[in-house]
Amino acid sequence: MKRANWQFVAVLLFLLCAAFTSDGSTSTVAITQLPDPDTYRGRTCDRRSLGCPQTTHQQNYSVQYIVIHGTDGDRTDGAITEFLTNRNKSTHYVVANGRDPIYSEGQIIQMVQDEDTAWTLGIWPTNSVGDTTGPVHHFNSINIEIAGRPNQAGWCTEKMYQSTAALVRLLCQKHGVPMDRVHILGHDECGLMASPKKAKADPCGNVLGRCTFDWDLFMQLVGGVEPAARTATVLVMDTSGSMGYRWQGGVKIESAKEAALQFIYHVEQENLTQGTEHWIGVVGFSSDAHLILPLTNNYAKARSAIISLHATNATNLGAGLLMGLEQVSHLGGEVQRYVTILSDGNTNTGLSKDEILSGPVAQAHRARICLNTVAFGDKNDVDEDFLRRIASPLLGCGRYEYAATGFDLFAAYIKIRHHALGQVISGLSSFGRSVTPLMGQSIPLGTISIPSDQRELQITLGWSEQGTLQLKLYDPSGRQVTSSYSGARLHSSGQFAQAIVASPQAGIWRVEALPLTSMPQGTKYFAIGSTRPGGIAFALPLPVFTIGDRTFALPGNMRTWALVLVSFVCIAVGLWQLLSDAGLL
Numbered sequence: 327m328k329r330a331n332w333q334f335v336a337v338l339l340f341l342l343c344a345a346f347t348s349d350g351s352t353s354t355v356a357i358t359q360l361p362d363p364d365t366y367r368g369r370t371c372d373r374r375s376l377g378c379p380q381t382t383h384q385q386n387y388s389v390q391y392i393v394i395h396g397t398d399g400d401r402t403d404g405a406i407t408e409f410l411t412n413r414n415k416s417t418h419y420v421v422a423n424g425r426d427p428i429y430s431e432g433q434i435i436q437m438v439q440d441e442d443t444a445w446t447l448g449i450w451p452t453n454s455v456g457d458t459t460g461p462v463h464h465f466n467s468i469n470i471e472i473a474g475r476p477n478q479a480g481w482c483t484e485k486m487y488q489s490t491a492a493l494v495r496l497l498c499q500k501h502g503v504p505m506d507r508v509h510i511l512g513h514d515e516c517g518l519m520a521s522p523k524k525a526k527a528d529p530c531g532n533v534l535g536r537c538t539f540d541w542d543l544f545m546q547l548v549g550g551v552e553p554a555a556r557t558a559t560v561l562v563m564d565t566s567g568s569m570g571y572r573w574q575g576g577v578k579i580e581s582a583k584e585a586a587l588q589f590i591y592h593v594e595q596e597n598l599t600q601g602t603e604h605w606i607g608v609v610g611f612s613s614d615a616h617l618i619l620p621l622t623n624n625y626a627k628a629r630s631a632i633i634s635l636h637a638t639n640a641t642n643l644g645a646g647l648l649m650g651l652e653q654v655s656h657l658g659g660e661v662q663r664y665v666t667i668l669s670d671g672n673t674n675t676g677l678s679k680d681e682i683l684s685g686p687v688a689q690a691h692r693a694r695i696c697l698n699t700v701a702f703g704d705k706n707d708v709d710e711d712f713l714r715r716i717a718s719p720l721l722g723c724g725r726y727e728y729a730a731t732g733f734d735l736f737a738a739y740i741k742i743r744h745h746a747l748g749q750v751i752s753g754l755s756s757f758g759r760s761v762t763p764l765m766g767q768s769i770p771l772g773t774i775s776i777p778s779d780q781r782e783l784q785i786t787l788g789w790s791e792q793g794t795l796q797l798k799l800y801d802p803s804g805r806q807v808t809s810s811y812s813g814a815r816l817h818s819s820g821q822f823a824q825a826i827v828a829s830p831q832a833g834i835w836r837v838e839a840l841p842l843t844s845m846p847q848g849t850k851y852f853a854i855g856s857t858r859p860g861g862i863a864f865a866l867p868l869p870v871f872t873i874g875d876r877t878f879a880l881p882g883n884m885r886t887w888a889l890v891l892v893s894f895v896c897i898a899v900g901l902w903q904l905l906s907d908a909g910l911l
């Protein structure tokens with residue numbers, strides 16, 4: 327054999343090794359199997375060939391959702407006993423909290439096989455009258471109970487977040503469930519449970535107005551892939567007469583227009599990054615709804631449309647919502663669709679609140695369109711509960727925000743945007759803080775941890791007063807991100823600064839705000855950041871092996887697999903050459 331061929335083969339072997347090590351993380355999750363599935367005979371059923379008596383229309387269901395619960399008990403052994411002995415309760419997995427001698431903190435215990443149904447959600451595909459109950463139910467979900475009391479702050483420890491996230495990642499890979507907040511939900515976000523009457527802290531308890539389950543942290547740990555590379559956002563703006571009133575030093579409609587204009591500038595920058603496409607549409611509603619601008623990526627046109635808005639007449643929120651939905655409903659599933667409603671008051675003409683919830687809101691829900699709502703103005707004038715209900719039943723992808731000022735309103739739009747595009751980074755939000763920015767004196771905004779394999783990092787810094795703050799961003803090696811930094815796009819206007827970094831280095835980044843001008847005392851500011859994991863849009867079902875009580879998933883990284891494939895082809899060619907040289911072919 328010629329020496330050149332050996333060299334060729336050696337290079338290929340090196341490439342192959344590189345391919346296998348480039349991702350470096352073959353995920354492994356330890357799962358304790360308990361107990362013998364026979365224990366559950368009569369209480370679970372095979373979701374593929376159902377024999378469950380509770381539903382009339384039974385078909386073959388696949389796993390489409392992962393639902394997280396809190397057990398609302400102190401100890402794990404107690405929860406396990408309950409699931410073993412209560413004929414009406416079972417769960418696929420329990421994540422232990424380590425508060426008893428048997429199960430250690432973060433230990434994962436499997437009680438029902440993935441292929442079987444566990445009785446934990448309380449939702450069947452159809453109700454007793456035969457109507458469909460909503461997208462999530464017993465037959466298409468895998469349920470995970472985290473041991474602890476969600477009504478206590480800090481009930482889910484970091485270790486528990488980590489092992490639950492590892493389990494969710496594994497289940498998503500195994501069953502081809504997209505790793506996003508549309509498919510990974512809390513029990514309190516599922517259909518029937520989402521109604522205020524039945525809603526309970528599961529897993530999101532309320533302590534001082536904050537959810538005790540940190541979804542942002544959790545989704546960051548899951549490392550899901552939710553690139554939202556193509557989005558369509560319809561801004562549904564309240565233009566009723568009351569929007570013409572003065573509020574917090576400005577006319578409401580003018581503040582709303584200013585916030586929307588800034589939002590459009592923000593989206594325009596996002597649209598400049600490669601491989602993305604973001605459209606904006608504008609609907610105004612007063613006594614009736616008006617299509618001000620059909621979906622477009624002509625941002626100058628979008629801004630003109632916003633400027634043309636003026637306040638008049640009554641508040642017909644239902645009509646506005648319907649028209650907003652109409653703009654996005656024809657778009658395919660590859661485009662993430664958002665309808666963001668801004669309102670300063672109660673709907674007082676057209677559809678009633680109940681009709682809105684059971685009509686367009688339910689319709690959006692079924693069509694997987696995310697609804698966001700923003701209340702603007704005096705809290706006494708808006709029905710917060712109603713606006714929250716429009717946003718919350720939508721399976722995690724919609725948000726409700728309250729804005730007391732024009733600046734808050736802009737912040738609300740940006741917050742919604744970051745949540746829509748990816749995983750919001752914890753440790754950076756500083757909403758409502760005020761400072762007296764001194765020229766040349768940096769304001770530290772915190773450090774953020776960026777996981778590996780992110781397609782994009784985006785950070786927005788907004789401020790309330792005249793003047794300019796510079797967004798200073800330092801990568802893990804301490805290098806400042808400037809316009810010459812590879813993959814970076816920096817934008818600054820009189821109201822906000824925005825940085826978009828493609829393929830950001832994994833590690834700890836530092837964020838600061840530097841006042842370039844002197845600014846008034848009590849200037850308010852906010853900083854928010856999000857990351858978009860790279861690679862493929864959805865988790866592909868990947869091979870998963872179980873050896874003993876350890877389950878292994880192959881690394882879900884397209885680059886790795888592409889390299890492996892190329893290497894195998896090259897090796898085949900090399901072998902063929904080798905064999906033909908030796909006269910064996």
Ligand SMILES: [Zn+2]
Pocket residue numbers: 394395396446447513528
């Ligand atoms: Zn539950």
